[in-house]
Amino acid sequence: MHFISQELEDYIEQHSEKEPELLAALNKETYQKILLPRMLSGHFQGRVLSMLSKLIRPVNILEIGTYTGYSALCLCEGMQENGVLHTIDIKDELTDFQRKYFDRSSWGNQIVQHLGEAIDIIPNLDIKFDLVFIDADKENYLNYYELMVPKMNRGGIILSDNVLWSGKVLEPLQPNDISTKVLLEYNEHLKNDPRVETVLLPIRDGLTVSRVL
Numbered sequence: 001m002h003f004i005s006q007e008l009e010d011y012i013e014q015h016s017e018k019e020p021e022l023l024a025a026l027n028k029e030t031y032q033k034i035l036l037p038r039m040l041s042g043h044f045q046g047r048v049l050s051m052l053s054k055l056i057r058p059v060n061i062l063e064i065g066t067y068t069g070y071s072a073l074c075l076c077e078g079m080q081e082n083g084v085l086h087t088i089d090i091k092d093e094l095t096d097f098q099r100k101y102f103d104r105s106s107w108g109n110q111i112v113q114h115l116g117e118a119i120d121i122i123p124n125l126d127i128k129f130d131l132v133f134i135d136a137d138k139e140n141y142l143n144y145y146e147l148m149v150p151k152m153n154r155g156g157i158i159l160s161d162n163v164l165w166s167g168k169v170l171e172p173l174q175p176n177d178i179s180t181k182v183l184l185e186y187n188e189h190l191k192n193d194p195r196v197e198t199v200l201l202p203i204r205d206g207l208t209v210s211r212v213l
Helices: 006-014 021-033 040-058 070-076 091-104 118-125 138-151 165-170 178-192
Strands: 060-063 082-090 110-116 129-133 152-161 196-201 207-212
Touching: 006 040, 006 118, 021 040, 021 070, 021 091, 040 060, 040 070, 040 129, 040 207, 060 070, 060 118, 060 138, 070 082, 070 091, 082 091, 082 118, 082 196, 091 110, 129 138, 138 152, 138 178, 165 178, 178 196, 178 207
Parallel strands: 060 082, 060 129, 082 110, 129 152
Antiparallel strands: 152 207, 196 207
């Protein structure tokens, strides 16, 4: 997931905004107690998400893929006072862990957790969104995107994580590698979709920023 040296990553973190104390605690506990802690956004990407949210100033945010709640809290940092963040995940064993940190933040009562398949939940959200963060099962990225574009306000931003997929997007495609196949299609689709303008950033494992026209 990392394309630059650890030394350079350390330098980048040292010269970016400091990780808030609550997120540092969440980061630490995730690595201590939760499986696959590398799925957590982490300090640098978290500050990027926070900065983007502060620039966008969203009212309604949707996150597809909560994990332990780190990225949700980063996105909340730019949310307007009357804003709401909806976050969807399929793992019920993480719900209490997420809520513990949500309620320790300033946005506890503005974060709505949805448990279940995003494919089923998104059509029932009668909301127009200003900011969406897609960070769930890669096989459904195209489906999530197509569900979300009609639900976006004009000028809204769709963020898509892991779009470089540890560099596999440049390697020969293996017949059974469905995730890489879908991500290749996804990246091409976003570039050519006339409904959005897109830039792919080489941040961590790849982060696409798509602005809805």
